[in-house]
Amino acid sequence: MQQPSSDHVTIGILALQGAFAEHQVMLQKLSLKKRVIIVLVRQQEDLDKCDALIIPGGESTTIALLARLAGLLEPMREFLKTKPVWGTCAGAILLARWVENAKKGGQELLEGVSVAVARNGFGSQVESFEAPLEVDGLREPNRPFPGIFIRAPVVLALRPAPADPPIQIISRVSASLLPAGQTVVSPDEDDTDPRDPRTIVALRQGMHLLTTFHPELTKDDRFHEYFVKECVLPTLGSRSSSPA
Secondary structure (H helix, E strand, O other): OOOOOOOEEEEEEEOOOOOHHHHHHHHHHOOOOOEEEEEEEOOHHHHOOOOEEEEOOOOHHHHHHHHHHOOOHHHHHHHOOOOOEEEEOHHHHHHEEEEEOOOOOOOOOOOOEEEEEEOOOOOOHHHOEEEEEOOOOOOOOOOOEEEEEOOOOEEEEEOOOOOOOOEEEEEEOOHHHOOOOOOOOOOOOOOOOOOOHHHEEEEEEOOEEEEOOOHHHOOOOHHHHHHHHHHHHHHHHHHHOOOO
16 A cells, blocks of 8 residues: 655546546646645556545446446445545535435445435536535635536435534535425525525535535636645545554
């Protein structure tokens, strides 16, 4: 197993299906004190090199099937116990602990974040949209982040067990963007009311990051910077000081 380096960090991108190349481009744009080495993960040997992993958007059932065929499902489940994982859109579904409205035959999950999600919760491909998001913790926090939602999942519930790390909500979207009949707040209330979990579009649990939209399809690298600086780098020191 590769040990954390003092001068670089190695980020893996699951490269079986979906928008993995777009994530690679965004990571290459980052200007950080540590050099970012990118590994396209297609087998366990690739995963073993990584300090963290990004699971891209795409088709969640297909990604899970290809990961099983590549012998990666169980290694990824072990990986996320000690190292950061970020799931975007389809990747967010895989990272969740529960999923509703899965395809016939079910949906294999990594169960790394204590949330329940629903596939295609914002509607079909033709109902894709873009919305400016207020995001806690990003560089230039007053500048909205362009959220691109394409057949995006929705968060149905937060279900952390007592021993789980707390869940930190990073960004919400207006409930007016949910499909008709899905919002649980009335029009005269705050439309990002915390009683409606479907408005949650970005959250953290411990070192893991989940976004229901596609930061990699924008020209804005702040979410990738956030993942590396806030989720990945803080874990390197603790792992390097642990017994081998």
